[in-house]
Amino acid sequence: MTSSFHPPQRTLMGPGPSDVNPRILEAMSRPTIGHLDPLFVQMMDEMKGLLQYAFQTKNELTIPVSAPGSAGMETCFVNLVEPGDTVIICQNGVFGGRMKENVERCGATAIMVEDEWGTACDPAKLEAALKAHPEATTVAFVHAETSTGASTDVKTMCDLAHAHGCLTIVDAVTSLGGTELRVDDWGIDAIYSGTQKCLSCTPGLSPVSFSPAAVERIQNRKTKVQSWFLDLNLVMGYWGQGAKRAYHHTAPINALYALHEALVLLKEEGLENAWARHAKHHNALKAGLETLGLSFIVPEADRLPQLNSVSIPDGVDDAQVRGILLNDYNLEIGAGLGVMAGKVWRIGLMGYACRKDNVLTCVSALGEVLGRVGVDVDAKKAMAATLSAYGE
Numbered sequence: 001m002t003s004s005f006h007p008p009q010r011t012l013m014g015p016g017p018s019d020v021n022p023r024i025l026e027a028m029s030r031p032t033i034g035h036l037d038p039l040f041v042q043m044m045d046e047m048k049g050l051l052q053y054a055f056q057t058k059n060e061l062t063i064p065v066s067a068p069g070s071a072g073m074e075t076c077f078v079n080l081v082e083p084g085d086t087v088i089i090c091q092n093g094v095f096g097g098r099m100k101e102n103v104e105r106c107g108a109t110a111i112m113v114e115d116e117w118g119t120a121c122d123p124a125k126l127e128a129a130l131k132a133h134p135e136a137t138t139v140a141f142v143h144a145e146t147s148t149g150a151s152t153d154v155k156t157m158c159d160l161a162h163a164h165g166c167l168t169i170v171d172a173v174t175s176l177g178g179t180e181l182r183v184d185d186w187g188i189d190a191i192y193s194g195t196q197k198c199l200s201c202t203p204g205l206s207p208v209s210f211s212p213a214a215v216e217r218i219q220n221r222k223t224k225v226q227s228w229f230l231d232l233n234l235v236m237g238y239w240g241q242g243a244k245r246a247y248h249h250t251a252p253i254n255a256l257y258a259l260h261e262a263l264v265l266l267k268e269e270g271l272e273n274a275w276a277r278h279a280k281h282h283n284a285l286k287a288g289l290e291t292l293g294l295s296f297i298v299p300e301a302d303r304l305p306q307l308n309s310v311s312i313p314d315g316v317d318d319a320q321v322r323g324i325l326l327n328d329y330n331l332e333i334g335a336g337l338g339v340m341a342g343k344v345w346r347i348g349l350m351g352y353a354c355r356k357d358n359v360l361t362c363v364s365a366l367g368e369v370l371g372r373v374g375v376d377v378d379a380k381k382a383m384a385a386t387l388s389a390y391g392e
């Protein structure tokens with residue numbers, strides 16, 4: 001007989017999913033009701049307001065797409081891009097490459113502006129590309145590159161795009177709830193995020209938001225959106241105001257309870273406080289990791305607090321160390337992605353996982369395991385440095 005699945009209690013300090021707050025798991029287990037039930041519809045309306053707060057936007061079209069971050073990405077591209085369009089993509093890691101895939105599958109041309117992995121996107125390169133491609137309609141880039149831990153200056157990039165008549169698509173999957181993000185002030189026209197990174201919710205939903213200019217473009221398309229499921233002209237009918245709501249697809253009801261709870265938690269803490277918490281614990285983790293001899297690959301000014309990429313010491317077996325951490329400490333840290341595979345560890349400090357006890361666990365476990373595999377480390381000194389960063 002096959003029996004129920006009971007996963008272990010892990011500490012998730014990788015690139016996502018992050019530790020889920022128990023309040024969110026509890027919310028998810030509440031009774032399922034109909035997705036057109038008036039009380040459910042009321043919850044959805046409230047969620048829209050909570051998402052507007054999280055994104056710092058007044059955008060009316062602010063909703064969770066019923067699928068993970070990758071579907072949020074696809075929602076932005078298939079709705080804003082038409083066959084024959086030109087889209088400038090600034091790439092500094094894995095996720096920019098996925099944007100290119102999206103653009104090409106829309107029948108459009110992607111102009112790639114490449115920056116070295118581990119650095120921010122360079123606005124000067126974007127400006128040169130905008131001048132060289134006056135036919136471009138859209139600029140896309142990642143705010144927080146989870147593959148490297150680099151942060152890009154969104155406002156400067158958006159200002160340049162607008163000065164050249166382009167709309168902007170921004171990937172905020174890892175930034176939402178973890179670092180400063182202001183959709184309206186920064187001029188973002190289309191943004192997508194995820195639930196399982198700094199919102200500390202279960203994976204599977206993608207909050208998105210579209211500016212009035214983006215909505216106007218969507219409503220005036222020459223061609224139908226290639227995806228029926230992600231066509232916002234249809235989805236808007238479902239997420240529209242109260243009585244007008246029409247069946248489009250069955251909302252993932254319990255997953256939406258979870259996201260609602262995650263957003264209530266964010267509101268209770270306060271956005272600025274959440275950003276400050278990520279910065280504080282990053283500083284303590286940094287002190288510990290650097291004392292263990294692990295160096296950050298991203299220059300300090302562009303570093304994300306919620307995703308810490310450090311070089312793996314020479315001669316150390318990446319998979320062996322991560323395996324010991326998982327098996328002996330129930331601690332998950334991330335491997336390198338793409339060209340960074342085998343070269344870096346990605347240590348996440350996202351949402352509910354971004355806590356002092358996790359930072360201390362991580363520094364002490366890494367110190368012990370690195371010593372065990374033969375690296376000359378002073379684990380005691382690393383712990384002292386971490387505590388000292390907390391003022392102790």
Ligand SMILES: *Cc1c(COP(=O)(O)O)cnc(C)c1O
Pocket residue numbers: 016068069070071073095142144145146147171172173174194203204
């Ligand atoms: C995780 C992530 C995605 C993809 O999100 P999924 O929920 O895994 O589909 C996209 N962009 C960035 C920057 C991410 O970190």
